[in-house]
Amino acid sequence: MLEARLSQSMVLKKVVDAIKDLVQDCNFDCNDSGIALQAMDNSHVALVSMLLKAESFEPYRCDRNIALGVNLVSLTKVLRALQNDDLVTLKAEDAPDSLNITFESSTADRISEYDLKLMDIDQEHLGIPDTEYAATVTLPSAEFKRICTDLQAMSESVTIEATKDGIKFSCAGDIGNGAVTLRNYQNVEKEHLNVDIELTEPVSLTFSLKYLVNFCKAQPLSDRVKICLSNEVPLLVEYLVTGTSYLRFYLAPKIGDEE
């Protein structure tokens, strides 16, 4: 049986909000190390991978590996009832029909309890190797979101070019073209505004902006985002949740689509 209590209840809500626009149904794989999720979008060009480590929960108990097949829209509906400083407890049997979600108000004595019906979802599971990326850029998540939404107005795809000078997001559309370039930036006072670029070799890849904008929905999770690029390899967009828990997005680059 699973019992996981999350004090930072909003994390769960934000994670689900970030994923629900990419994936419809997915399995939350629960084991003793934490709750993991891997799912692809309908086109199978993007992948979301989430890990909420056991340390994030207080307490965390999972006797057996269970997969909680959840429709994310349904889960969102339940989580809408979640209030800001509620404690969330997830409970499930060993062979569960439903997931029990309890919200406990920390201030008032108020407990709301929901049972969410589960479903059996068969899905492909991909083994994602640890990759040495040619370019790793860490930047404020709000900045990344801003760039993506701005460029989306111009075109449907963006070319991300990482050189030693900086990282350049450029696009060309029907109405013209645009580019945003970020250079290494250090702010000692406000570290979260830093832009760190680590580069082993220059990279230039093109991605669908629609997908990137979609990934940016995870922005409330963290004020930092890490973008990793390598030629011929999917882009990795990583948001750190709490501690070492993460939410990662992978997106296949566009190849041979340059006009």
Add this chain to the structure above:
Amino acid sequence: MARTRASKGSNTAATDNSAAASTPKSNYTIPTPSKNPPKIFILPKKATDAARIVLLLHPRYAKPTRYLVCPETGFYEFTRIAAPKSTPRSWLIQADGHKPQEPDTDSKPVEKDASFGTYVTNGAELFVATPIDPLFLILPTLIDSSGKSEKRRYISSDDHFDRIQEESPHLWEILRWGEGRIRGLLEARLGAVCDTVDAGDERMFQFSEDKLTAELLSKARRMSTRPLPRSMEEKFVVKPLEAPVLGVKRKTTTSTTTTTSTSVPSEATQDDSSNSDSASGTPTLKIEASESASSDSSTESGTSFASDASTTVTSTIASEESTTESEALLPAMVASPEVVSLQRLRTAFSFLCSSYVPPSLATILHSKLPAEPGADFGVLDAYLSEVNRLKHEAAVARSAGDYTRKRVMDDEELAERAEKKRKKEEEEKRKKAGESRGVRDLKKVNTTGMKKMSDFFQEKGLRIYVKGEECTKLMYEKKCSGN
């Protein structure tokens, strides 16, 4: 001791055979079937007491067949009437001792005594004796002798009948009956199909195919004066003459009827009446049905009409009217009375040939038929070829352009389809409900040039979950062992 059916059977077998039916020991004993059960015959009243059933060769099949021969009134063939096997019937026969009132009807030499008893036959067979021309019975022997017409010689009737003796001894027997009356009858019939020469006081006969053809034709003509028996008429006369029904009205129909009636004014009245008569024969014309009844009755009176010009005119109008009335359903062609009667004649002739004439002779007769006066089938053949052409055209037109013959769905199928559609829609709706706007929007994204994730990352295998538990790791393990 257990009583078996077999022991019962042997008991009854021991009882008197002829009185098997009248052993009322038990209500349920089944009497053994009679070895020679009575049969039911319908014999002609005019056949005398001296009439006998004899075995003669069948003219067509050359097999011994039973015929009723009466020295006074001639030959009769038996027609067996029986219920089909699928609907078994039986006769209940009772002949209780006393002789029938009229000895004429009972020409069978069966002794009527008290032991005749009551019977239930296991088949409802009925034998009806109908007159047959003895000519057919002597035909096989005639043509046996006449291999080729050149070789044929004139021979006396005695010689002819001598030959018969070898084939069917019964015939020889009956020749001596009734002070040679049968013989006289046969000789007369022989004369009808043979060229004869008087040599002294004896007549010599030589078989003539032409005469036989003429003879058969006259029989056929007599047969065809009136409609053939219904099943025959339907199959051999109405059906072959029926032209396909075309939606489009053909001008030619009216024009042909008018030309025939004007060119042959004497036949005009008859033409009119039987034209509508033939039209009523085609099952598609419903409007004509009431008319045909009245015109049928006028057929008889129509012949007595004076065939002057005025009647010709009226008949033309009548025929035109009838065609315009039933414009939509009119067959492309309507057989003229001449054509119908010719078809009837031909059918009758081939019926005679196929039932009473040896096959070899039948083919000869068929080839000789067109030469016969009054058997000009030219009009009929022209009509039939036209009908065939129309039928062919109709068939081609249908196969080419008729899409309406698609299978029509019945209600059940429709309901099933509707149900399926409804289910599908429901499923879709449910799916839509579980789909966020973002997911829907992503479906519209142009993903050309983007590889699938599985191209980059190795598949660990398909995970199948049942109630949150992985139910098989087979694929996963297979992958691992492969690596």
